[in-house]
Amino acid sequence: MTDQNTHRLQPHRRYNPLTGEWLLLSPHRTQRPWQGKTEDAPMVQITEYDSKCYLCPGNVRMGGQQNAEYPGTYVFDNDFKALTDCEQPYSEDEDGLFRSESTDGTCRVICFSRKHNVTLAEMDEADLLPVIDVWKEQMTELSEKYRWVQIFENKGEIMGCSNPHPHGQIWASDYIPEEPYKEDLSQKAYLEQHGKNLLVEYLAREKDKQERIVAENTEWLCVVPYWATWPFEVLLAPLRPTLRLQDLDDAQQKGLAAIMKELLVKYDNLFSTSFPYSMGWHGAPANGENNDHWQLHAHYYPPLLRSADIKKFMVGYEMLGCPQRDILPEQAAELLRNQSTTHFRMKRQ
Template identity: 30%
Template sequence: MRKTSRRMADGREIIYFDDTEPYVSGAAVRQAEDTRPLPSAEEVLKGGAQVRYDPLTGEWIAMASHRNDRTFLPPADQDPLAPTVPGGFPTEIAEADYDVVVFENRFPSFSPRNGGSASFVDGDPLWPTRPADGRTEVVCFSSAPKGSFGGLHPRRARTVLEAWADRTAELGGQPGVEHVFVFENRGREIGVTLPHPHGQIYAFPFVPPKAARMLEMARQHRDRTGGNLFRDILEAERRAGTRIVTVGEHWTAYVPAAARWPVEVHLAPHRDVPDLPALTDAERDDLVRIYLDVLGRLDRYHPGPEPLPYIAGVHQAPVRQGRDLFRLHLQVFSVLRAPGKLKYLAGVESAMASWISDTTPERIAARLREVG
């Protein structure tokens, strides 16, 4: 694989990860110029996004009003993630072809270009605020106009995994970044506005609430038992066996005992690993195999031709804290509880974060084994 970094017309970085010739050997190089008349990346931020502290929950809330202007369901011939072909629509990717590409989001939730400094809303110390620093990136899995990670050839999926690991390591080394989250959304039901096969990476300037909560639970578990919570959960699931979906040499896929979504699967490594960069080549190969297997099962979960809408996330250890407690794992879940029927997060779930499942984890796992 060959990595090439370039700059877009507005100053954003774009990175090509090539796994095919003539680029992988260096016989050809990525040198197309982005000539679009774009405003600078700093100008798009319109004074800078910020995060504000919610004293009721202890959470940071990002305020990014410039994102209201982002691209929404464009015509097929104006796909901003497609290659730029001669005489065609000028896209985010200046090259006429590509394998895997990563670039800074044009409408970022977090960006190193935010100006300003820490202060208080209305000058009141009750509400601290600071620039929404960090970085937001788009990961294009393929130049194909439609699809998702599950439709990739294993070799291409491995390249995407290498890009994820590369970006995790690089973003985690940037000043002010506290957590790197890799994810893919699929389906309009999830809110996807571009059908092009892609995902995103958020480099947070804080540890987001779910990661912080898992870290705290892991800390309490160690204080109470001396064990690693993530490892103990995996070992308990493997002992029970009733919710196991599939097992590889280095990874196990299972439905968690307290699954909250209509369809939910976790993938955990057999070794204590904090993040993607720490995986060995053999572990990366096995992750690609088992992940593609699970995604295929999810597409067959409900009868009918419609692909399953889902959110897939890579949960990694925070950059600076709790790395001895946290354990890398992937989570894939769907809001589709039955064909044509979505699980809406209404009163108790949205207002009180108290979850009610419409099925059982054992039924989910049984169905996923059945369609394997």
């Protein structure tokens, strides 16, 4: 840290302009810059096909449906949907104390690859393009009926993912959920107050500062955001104004495949493990309104703290007060940025 930034080593708060929330930083709890303890996780051998896997090609799922013999990326309706179209709409409100309403929605599953043992980090860059194509197609189709389409991935058992076959999910709803709703309000307020797009301006400032960048190319920027809550959280966004996933052009799509590959390999290399995370896309809702205040972006929220088996827990003060972190975002970005772009499994071969 430079002298002008010594204040960062003291307890301080940082503001998240996307949500309007604050978090507490306590960097004095790690007096010396942490160099990153690495523990090689056991190399679990997973076969390319698992006859007991509900997501492998041709297998019968728990609900009784059979998967197609799909060659690449595959989408199907979730057999146990968290959202369904309501048959009997209703609304209740007792003085704001007992309030509920029905919802319409649907849920789908995306298998990224037919291979049971290959995560996005280990897929070739060219094989990530069809995944992005499917994301765009699903967003386009579901946005015709639903106001919000949430594409996300929970990777790793530690994130509640019980099936190791590489897959993501889509939940579409007739309402805008809490997190994107807060982002909608904040981005709109920033545009009205400053006359600029919040995230487009933020990305430009991050490029100037060069402190929290993890990866970049001509179309995309990946940073540990100034307000990051999770130790190795990143924000990924296009540099050009872009409202939604389906608006990406060919150059942006190729750039996204390249930077996703780079980020995910760096993640895995940090602790020599298949790095767990929850990630998801946020873009302008399908509400028929002017959404120029929006900028497409993805959030990656990994839980790991200091090694492959040490997790950051949101407990105590975080649950009752506000989020808190010890490792500065600037330090986390440097650790990720300095990781090799060659996957650690390839080095062991």
